[in-house]
Amino acid sequence: MSPELAPARLPQVVILGAGYAGLSAAKAAHRLGGGRVQVVLVDRSPDHVLRTELYQVDEIAREGTAHRQWAVPMADALDGRVARFVQASVTGIDLSSRSVRLDTTTLPFDGLVICLGSVPSYFGIPGAREIAQEVYSLSGAERLAARLRDMERAAARAPAPSRPRVVVVGGASTGTEVAAEIATADWKTIADPSAPTPEVLLLTGPLPLLQGFPEPLIRHARELLTKSGVEIRENTPVVRVEEGRLTLKDGSTVPFDVCVWAAGVEAPPVVAQLPVEHGRGKRLKVTPNLEIADHPGVFAVGDVIEYANPGSGVLVPGTAQAALAGAPVAGHNVVARLLGKRLKRFSYHEKGVIISLGIGKGIGRAGPVSLWGRPAYVLKSLVEAEYSLAVERG
Numbered sequence: 001m002s003p004e005l006a007p008a009r010l011p012q013v014v015i016l017g018a019g020y021a022g023l024s025a026a027k028a029a030h031r032l033g034g035g036r037v038q039v040v041l042v043d044r045s046p047d048h049v050l051r052t053e054l055y056q057v058d059e060i061a062r063e064g065t066a067h068r069q070w071a072v073p074m075a076d077a078l079d080g081r082v083a084r085f086v087q088a089s090v091t092g093i094d095l096s097s098r099s100v101r102l103d104t105t106t107l108p109f110d111g112l113v114i115c116l117g118s119v120p121s122y123f124g125i126p127g128a129r130e131i132a133q134e135v136y137s138l139s140g141a142e143r144l145a146a147r148l149r150d151m152e153r154a155a156a157r158a159p160a161p162s163r164p165r166v167v168v169v170g171g172a173s174t175g176t177e178v179a180a181e182i183a184t185a186d187w188k189t190i191a192d193p194s195a196p197t198p199e200v201l202l203l204t205g206p207l208p209l210l211q212g213f214p215e216p217l218i219r220h221a222r223e224l225l226t227k228s229g230v231e232i233r234e235n236t237p238v239v240r241v242e243e244g245r246l247t248l249k250d251g252s253t254v255p256f257d258v259c260v261w262a263a264g265v266e267a268p269p270v271v272a273q274l275p276v277e278h279g280r281g282k283r284l285k286v287t288p289n290l291e292i293a294d295h296p297g298v299f300a301v302g303d304v305i306e307y308a309n310p311g312s313g314v315l316v317p318g319t320a321q322a323a324l325a326g327a328p329v330a331g332h333n334v335v336a337r338l339l340g341k342r343l344k345r346f347s348y349h350e351k352g353v354i355i356s357l358g359i360g361k362g363i364g365r366a367g368p369v370s371l372w373g374r375p376a377y378v379l380k381s382l383v384e385a386e387y388s389l390a391v392e393r394g
């Protein structure tokens, strides 16, 4: 009797991170790979998180959770035929043995796509990591929402009426959106019928408010923020965070009830440790194929990369829009490398940028057209709704 032949193992493509980039890369890898590769998608979260929605901390405070609206169970986001999902934390990536260490096991790979996103940058400022709140993760946004609700309830019950103060550090899109949202939220229905409107102070560091936006839109943003009650102080770098107060570079202090840290992001530690070429914030440098130089078959995409657009040399922004544009290229290329097919090059064309500035208001540009007020807000809501629907459909 002839011995039974073991079935040949399919080449294994491992995709780390199931956010905007990872989920989309998995789908692209499956499209090209068909039954010829096994795609494995790893994330520590059981859900695909719609991170772009997390500035809506008032809605999270109202619901008591962000899960209901902005976390899509992986089983719904990922048709089981596309990839095998492994829920685990990535603790190390070994490029020489071509394996990934998870908290549960070790996973060998033939092709790899790193899509682990980003974490807040604290720039070594004492107390910032420990004391300030953040909205870059679902758990962070939920903690911030709970703190704001408790702050408002405490202020409503205080014997002497006073307005609590929220300080938001960081004047790019995330900080600006969060500041406007907190200032315009209806805390009376969220927290307590006697809840006061909080004072909101937005501090920018060395970079000006909303750097990169056209000047007329920044003027609109400034007006909208001021009308909403957000006080903006520019070029006021923070050097220390302590319970209840910030110290600025000029030595002055700013008291707060809640401090929100929105001063930017960097690569997660597991990526920062990789012995390859890094850019700002330890992001991974990649070739135009989104591959890591000298490591054929290892690709990266999303917030985790630093990549200058071919031709213009302008850095591709760390946005969901850019992650979703690059991911199909990385997902295609990781399989193409294994099957000996042509690799694609990534070139980014931004469709537009829109930010929300409190309920019903926003600013943005779509192609050459500038938008502000309600039309900008409606367009942003439509873009968000379209993406959520696409994910929920799998």
Ligand SMILES: Cc1cc2nc3c(=O)[nH]c(=O)nc-3n(C[C@H](O)[C@H](O)[C@H](O)COP(=O)(O)OP(=O)(O)OC[C@H]3O[C@@H](n4cnc5c(N)ncnc54)[C@H](O)[C@@H]3O)c2cc1C
Pocket: 016, 017, 018, 019, 020, 021, 022, 042, 043, 044, 045, 048, 049, 051, 052, 053, 054, 055, 088, 089, 090, 091, 115, 116, 117, 118, 135, 136, 137, 174, 268, 270, 301, 302, 303, 304, 318, 319, 320, 321, 322, 323, 354, 355
């Ligand atoms: C409040 C806010 C508003 C924003 N608004 C916009 C917007 O309007 N438009 C826009 O284009 N962009 C926006 N962005 C930016 C956008 O969210 C990011 O650029 C985008 O999420 C990047 O996608 P990604 O797939 O690279 O990372 P992510 O979407 O963050 O996904 C990374 C995944 O990796 C997983 N992961 C990380 N580390 C590990 C580990 N060690 N082990 C296992 N899993 C791990 C995470 O759980 C996560 O699922 C916003 C960001 C924030 C915070």
